Amino acid sequence: MDSDRGARTALIVGAGVAGLAAVIALAREGWQVEIAEVGPPDATSGWGLCLTGPSLRALDALGLADACLAEGYGMSTITHVDVRGEPAGLIRLPRLIGARRPAMAGIARPVLHRILYAEAERWGVAVRHGVTAAAVDQDEELVRVRLSDGTVRTVALLVGADGIRSSTRGLLRLASSRAFHGQMVWRALVPRPRWATGIHQFAGRAGTAGLVPVSDRQAYVFLTENGVGRDVLPDAELAPRLRNLLEPFPGRVAEVLLLISASAAVVRRPVLTDFVDGAWNRGGAVVIGDAAHAPAPQMASGAALAIEDGLVLARELARHDSVDAGLQAFVRRRGQRCRTLVETSVTIVALERARRHDETYPLVDSCHRLMAEPM
Numbered sequence: 028m029d030s031d032r033g034a035r036t037a038l039i040v041g042a043g044v045a046g047l048a049a050v051i052a053l054a055r056e057g058w059q060v061e062i063a064e065v066g067p068p069d070a071t072s073g074w075g076l077c078l079t080g081p082s083l084r085a086l087d088a089l090g091l092a093d094a095c096l097a098e099g100y101g102m103s104t105i106t107h108v109d110v111r112g113e114p115a116g117l118i119r120l121p122r123l124i125g126a127r128r129p130a131m132a133g134i135a136r137p138v139l140h141r142i143l144y145a146e147a148e149r150w151g152v153a154v155r156h157g158v159t160a161a162a163v164d165q166d167e168e169l170v171r172v173r174l175s176d177g178t179v180r181t182v183a184l185l186v187g188a189d190g191i192r193s194s195t196r197g198l199l200r201l202a203s204s205r206a207f208h209g210q211m212v213w214r215a216l217v218p219r220p221r222w223a224t225g226i227h228q229f230a231g232r233a234g235t236a237g238l239v240p241v242s243d244r245q246a247y248v249f250l251t252e253n254g255v256g257r258d259v260l261p262d263a264e265l266a267p268r269l270r271n272l273l274e275p276f277p278g279r280v281a282e283v284l285l286l287i288s289a290s291a292a293v294v295r296r297p298v299l300t301d302f303v304d305g306a307w308n309r310g311g312a313v314v315i316g317d318a319a320h321a322p323a324p325q326m327a328s329g330a331a332l333a334i335e336d337g338l339v340l341a342r343e344l345a346r347h348d349s350v351d352a353g354l355q356a357f358v359r360r361r362g363q364r365c366r367t368l369v370e371t372s373v374t375i376v377a378l379e380r381a382r383r384h385d386e387t388y389p390l391v392d393s394c395h396r397l398m399a400e401p402m
């Protein structure tokens with residue numbers, strides 16, 4: 028893609044949730060867009076994702092909430108269970124896309140990606156797999172990007188949507204503060220028990236666990252392991268270790284534990300947070316999604332922020348005459364909301380590590396209410 032001055036052309040680095048949401052939102056505003064994705068097609072890992080109200084609201088603005096609800100599992104409550112196995116509270120989440128539709132949805136990641144990909148293709152967006160941005164330079168109006176396959180793109184807008192380990196951030200010399208919090212999070216796909224019609228969260232003596240339906244047939248188990256280093260376990264050890272960790276939990280976790288088979292898709296990831304200190308943009312280039320702000324997974328809101336970013340980016344660029352002004356307005360609009368979420372997630376991690384679970388619930392609740400405010 029080679030752009031004339033003034034043409035609305037964009038290169039997005041990374042075809043994750045943020046990158047795909049951004050290309051759809053930009054294409055809807057008339058931008059000519061291309062994506063450079065380092066991974067192969069269909070590489071998305073198989074665990075599920077919770078699309079909270081703000082995620083659904085942003086997807087609805089892209090015309091995709093109903094597709095996600097049809098293929099995922101709509102729900103509106105979080106049931107908290109305390110360390111004795113007693114119900115500790117029922118949170119009814121605000122229904123941000125109308126009283127007739129659920130407050131949130133669970134969905135398998137590959138399903139969400141398939142929906143986003145199909146929509147990007149419908150808008151004629153080209154996705155180049157196996158390539159990344161290798162070098163960037165820019166003048167006042169154009170960004171010149173050399174890709175790892177040796178080809179060059181000259182565009183009005185470069186968007187780094189390449190996740191928490193973003194290399195675009197490095198090319199733009201944007202500093203961020205990444206932290207590991209001494210926790211690992213687990214996810215495992217299991218058959219959905221019939222009683223699991225909303226999110227269930229169980230407080231244990233050493234960590235938290237729970238269950239999120241992602242379709243009529245499937246749910247994912249989540250568990251947070253406290254006070255551990257960043258070791259990597261062999262795949263064969265994942266399912267038995269997860270079962271061991273779930274064993275001390277009270278109540279219905281005993282039932283859930285039996286559903287985790289050796290063949291289940293089990294993943295274990297470090298709890299990391301990140302935030303770009305200062306501006307997220309440089310001239311006609313910007314970072315979005317986890318590349319700019321990555322909350323801990325406990326808030327289940329990283330994807331919400333990523334989808335919102337794509338939408339707000341396209342809206343602010345449409346409202347301003349120059350890309351630079353649009354990007355500055357975008358960062359001004361997004362900065363505080365994303366910082367609050369990342370910081371709240373860090374506080375939740377600290378409370379969990381101190382085993383002060385009762386204090387996390389109201390914090391999570393108030394943060395969800397804050398996120399329900401307009402994006």
Ligand SMILES: Cc1cc2nc3c(=O)[nH]c(=O)nc-3n(C[C@H](O)[C@H](O)[C@H](O)COP(=O)(O)OP(=O)(O)OC[C@H]3O[C@@H](n4cnc5c(N)ncnc54)[C@H](O)[C@@H]3O)c2cc1C
Nearest residue numbers: 041043044045065077159189190316317327328329330331
């Ligand atoms: C275990 C876990 C559970 C989570 N659960 C939830 C949840 O329930 N709800 C929720 O809202 N959020 C959740 N999150 C957070 C959410 O997954 C992220 O916030 C979200 O995926 C961020 O989207 P992204 O597109 O910015 O980054 P990513 O999803 O990481 O996508 C980045 C993309 O860029 C590509 N890429 C990477 N480097 C390069 C490069 N150099 N060049 C080109 N392409 C590149 C990657 O291959 C990938 O396709 C969870 C996170 C974790 C770790």
